[in-house]
Structures are given as structure tokens and as C-alpha cells.
Amino acid sequence: MIEPDFLHTTRTAYDTWAARYAELFANGLEDFPLDRAMIGAFAAFVHAEGGGPVADLGCGPGHVTSLLDSLGLDVSGIDLSPEMIAIARAARPDLRFDVGSMTALDLADGKLAGAMARYSIIHTPPEQLPAVCAEFRRVLAPGGHLLVAFQAHDDPSALTESFDHKVALAYRWSPDRVAALLTETGFTEKARLVRAPLTDERPFPHAHLLLTKT
Numbered sequence: 001m002i003e004p005d006f007l008h009t010t011r012t013a014y015d016t017w018a019a020r021y022a023e024l025f026a027n028g029l030e031d032f033p034l035d036r037a038m039i040g041a042f043a044a045f046v047h048a049e050g051g052g053p054v055a056d057l058g059c060g061p062g063h064v065t066s067l068l069d070s071l072g073l074d075v076s077g078i079d080l081s082p083e084m085i086a087i088a089r090a091a092r093p094d095l096r097f098d099v100g101s102m103t104a105l106d107l108a109d110g111k112l113a114g115a116m117a118r119y120s121i122i123h124t125p126p127e128q129l130p131a132v133c134a135e136f137r138r139v140l141a142p143g144g145h146l147l148v149a150f151q152a153h154d155d156p157s158a159l160t161e162s163f164d165h166k167v168a169l170a171y172r173w174s175p176d177r178v179a180a181l182l183t184e185t186g187f188t189e190k191a192r193l194v195r196a197p198l199t200d201e202r203p204f205p206h207a208h209l210l211l212t213k214t
């Protein structure tokens with residue numbers, strides 16, 4: 001099968017940036033208490049449903065996979081970039097990390113109790129997002145939980161605005177529009193957080209959407 005250009009471009013860019021990205025997040029999410037709160041809520045909902053396998057989709061160097069592990073989840077990481085996966089494996093040889101794409105996951109239907117896509121949909125061209133949302137739904141069990149985080153914008157008339165991300169062309173998304181798309185795909189929204197940027201982030205809001213597969 002021919003790979004879409006955006007996957008090749010994104011993989012190559014993150015392969016180049018992987019070591020620097022890992023350094024930037026060497027402290028994990030210490031400086032991101034609101035993000036940790038949403039991740040904690042996600043973990044609590046997965047536990048409340050009896051637990052089960054969880055995937056960190058677009059896990060990068062694995063720092064958030066590690067956080068999910070520390071919250072008692074049975075978690076593994078998947079990322080497009082082999083360099084990111086090599087760093088993640090070196091940091092946490094006890095956890096499972098695989099190279100793969102959210103556009104076509106090598107996971108059986110209904111396999112997961114939870115899936116997280118933290119800043120990993122941001123390089124997906126808008127016309128490809130419905131297929132990625134459908135893939136999230138396919139791999140989750142009924143009642144499974146999904147946490148999606150992304151740079152946001154507040155004009156609901158537009159699904160996306162592109163921005164000059166350091167690594168590769170990226171898109172900010174309307175939280176309302178992404179939530180509506182996921183609802184149409186077969187999810188129920190449980191909660192959302194839209195937080196202000198931190199001082200060293202670009203001046204965009206950041207959104208976390210927590211949903212359940214209906």
C-alpha cells in the first residue's frame with residue numbers, strides 16, 4: 001500500500017527531533033498539572049470499568065506512557081517514529097513500545113479498555129481525521145475511554161487552523177468540532193478541559209477531550 005505523504009513527512013521530522021523532544025520532556029509532565037488531572041481522570045475511568053489494555057497512541061519518547069503505567073494501567077505505546085520508539089524502549093525496557101500509525105493500528109477490534117492520543121493528531125490533515133477517529137473507535141471495547149489532547153482554536157466555524165509547529169506542519173483544532181466529529185463516530189463526551197497556554201508555549205489554548213465509546 002502506498003503511504004500518504006503526511007505520514008512520511010511526520011515520521012521523518014520526528015525521527016530528526018526525537019532526542020531533543022525527549023530532553024524537553026525529561027521532567028515528564030511536572031509542569032502540566034491540568035494535563036495530569038485529565039490523565040488521572042482517564043486512568044480512574046479505565047480502572048472503574050475493570051481495567052484492561054491501554055494504548056498511548058503517538059507516544060513519542062514514552063514519558064506519558066510511563067505516567068500511565070505509574071497510575072496502574074496496563075499500558076503500551078505506539079508511535080510513527082522509529083527514533084521515538086527507540087528512545088522510549090531505552091528509557092523503559094519493561095514497557096512495550098511499537099512502531100505504528102494511528103491511521104491503521106495493528107490491534108484487533110475492541111482490544112483496548114483505553115486509548116490516549118496526546119498531541120498526536122496535530123499533524124493529521126483535516127480530511128483524514130474522520131478515518132483516525134473511526135480507528136480509535138474500532139480498537140476500543142464498548143465502554144472504553146478515549147483521551148485526546150491538542151492545540152486548540154476558538155472559532156467553531158473552522159475545524160482547523162494550521163500553524164508553524166517546530167517539527168512539521170501542524171493543525172490547531174476546534175474542541176467543539178472535534179467533539180462533534182467523535183460523537184458522530186460513536187463516542188459520548190464525558191468531560192473537556194481547555195486550558196490557557198503556559199508561558200513557554202505558543203499563545204494557543206490547549207484542549208483535552210475525554211470520551212467513552214458508546
Ligand SMILES: C[S@@+](CC[C@H](N)C(=O)[O-])C[C@H]1O[C@@H](n2cnc3c(N)ncnc32)[C@H](O)[C@@H]1O
Pocket residue numbers: 007010011014025057058059060061064078079080081084100101102103117118119120121123
Ligand atoms: C507532539 S508529539 C506528542 C508526543 C507525546 N504524546 C506527548 O504527549 O508528548 C507527536 C507524536 O505523535 C507521533 N505521531 C504523529 N502522527 C502519528 C500517527 N499517524 N501515528 C502514530 N504516531 C503519530 C509523532 O511521531 C510524535 O512522536
